[in-house]
Amino acid sequence: MSEQLSLLLPVWAGDRADFLEDAFRSSVDAQTRQPDQVVIVRDGPVPAELSAKLAELAAGSPVPVDLVELEHNQGLGPALDAGLAACRHEVVARMDADDISLPHRFAVQLPIIETGIDIVGSGLVEFADDPDEILATRVVPTDPAEIRQRARFATPFNHPTVVYRRSLVTAVGGYTDFAKMEDYLLWAKLILADARVANVAEPLVKYRVGAGAYARRGGLDLLRAEIAVQHRFRELGFTTPAQYARNLVVRGGYRLVPEGFRRSVYRKVIAPYRR
Incomplete structure (x- = not known):
């Protein structure tokens, strides 16, 4: 239809x-x-x-x-x-x-x-x-x-x-x-x-x-948002305790690393790319 x-x-x-x-x-x-x-x-x-x-x-x-x-x-x-x-x-x-x-x-x-x-x-x-x-x-x-x-x-x-x-x-x-x-x-x-x-x-x-696209994907505000959404996922039962811990470490840590490294991590791990 x-x-x-x-x-x-x-x-x-x-x-x-x-x-x-x-x-x-x-x-x-x-x-x-x-x-x-x-x-x-x-x-x-x-x-x-x-x-x-x-x-x-x-x-x-x-x-x-x-x-x-x-x-x-x-x-x-x-x-x-x-x-x-x-x-x-x-x-x-x-x-x-x-x-x-x-x-x-x-x-x-x-x-x-x-x-x-x-x-x-x-x-x-x-x-x-x-x-x-x-x-x-x-x-x-x-x-x-x-x-x-x-x-x-x-x-x-x-x-x-x-x-x-x-x-x-x-x-x-x-x-x-x-x-x-x-x-x-x-x-x-x-x-x-x-x-x-x-x-x-x-x-x-x-x-x-x-300009600044990868800079905006980091910082304390994004870290707080990341922690909040991961907490919500656990409340909903969307992630397991192990997935929750992994996401806090990997995704939370990603928000705090320098911009150049963040760009590399984003393209290889968070949102895969190809050239």
């Missing part, structure tokens, strides 16, 4: 208008199978240039656009939950405001969802300034058993690539306000709810790696 699709795209004051336009047009205008609705969540006030770009994109969109305007910046998890409430269709695709979807992304992912899958992600490629200059490819497990196994140590999905069923996401409580780890926690809850999971090995999104 053919499914209709809502595209969920959050925006906040730190986003750039030109990057937003690239993200929107690549995920809407340029798609060989376009979404049926776009939900943009404005997470708090934004600069005038970004506000004008939002209005321009909505006015010129080939599909209906609903703008959810949050009075104050609430963070990614609450913003996405507010956006999910505005999605009119059962199937929802995520997109970030600075990445680029490949033209056939939804033409690949929607048929997989239509077979009865609850969530499907994909590989992605990283770029810095020029989207055509690929720095690396982030690979994902594709076997459902491997996805579930991987989730006990690291996120098994690239968040900006996922398409999922809204009813199941809301049934497990949505993203919630779990800063910096809201997506990882959601994947754990979906797997515990016996979600039917899949990944496409092919990269379907180009992911923008800005």
Whole structure:
């Protein structure tokens, strides 16, 4: 059965208008199978240039656009939950405001969802300034058993690539306000709810790696978030005591090592890459 699709795209004051336009047009205008609705969540006030770009994109969109305007910046998890409430269709695709979807992304992912899958992600490629200059490819497990196994140590999905069923996401409580780890926690809850999971090995999104990307993956704030999510996993019964201890040592330690070493560990252990 053919499914209709809502595209969920959050925006906040730190986003750039030109990057937003690239993200929107690549995920809407340029798609060989376009979404049926776009939900943009404005997470708090934004600069005038970004506000004008939002209005321009909505006015010129080939599909209906609903703008959810949050009075104050609430963070990614609450913003996405507010956006999910505005999605009119059962199937929802995520997109970030600075990445680029490949033209056939939804033409690949929607048929997989239509077979009865609850969530499907994909590989992605990283770029810095020029989207055509690929720095690396982030690979994902594709076997459902491997996805579930991987989730006990690291996120098994690239968040900006996922398409999922809204009813199941809301049934497990949505993203919630779990800063910096809201997506990882959601994947754990979906797997515990016996979600039917899949990944496409092919990269379907180009992911923008800005300055300081690996610096932001470390520090005390990330360490606190890491410890909090690992505690939550144990409370949910998602990890065993041995997995919990391993994750605190490996993933927690990763947050505290120097940036250069962190980059190497991330690419080899946390989120495998290929050149």
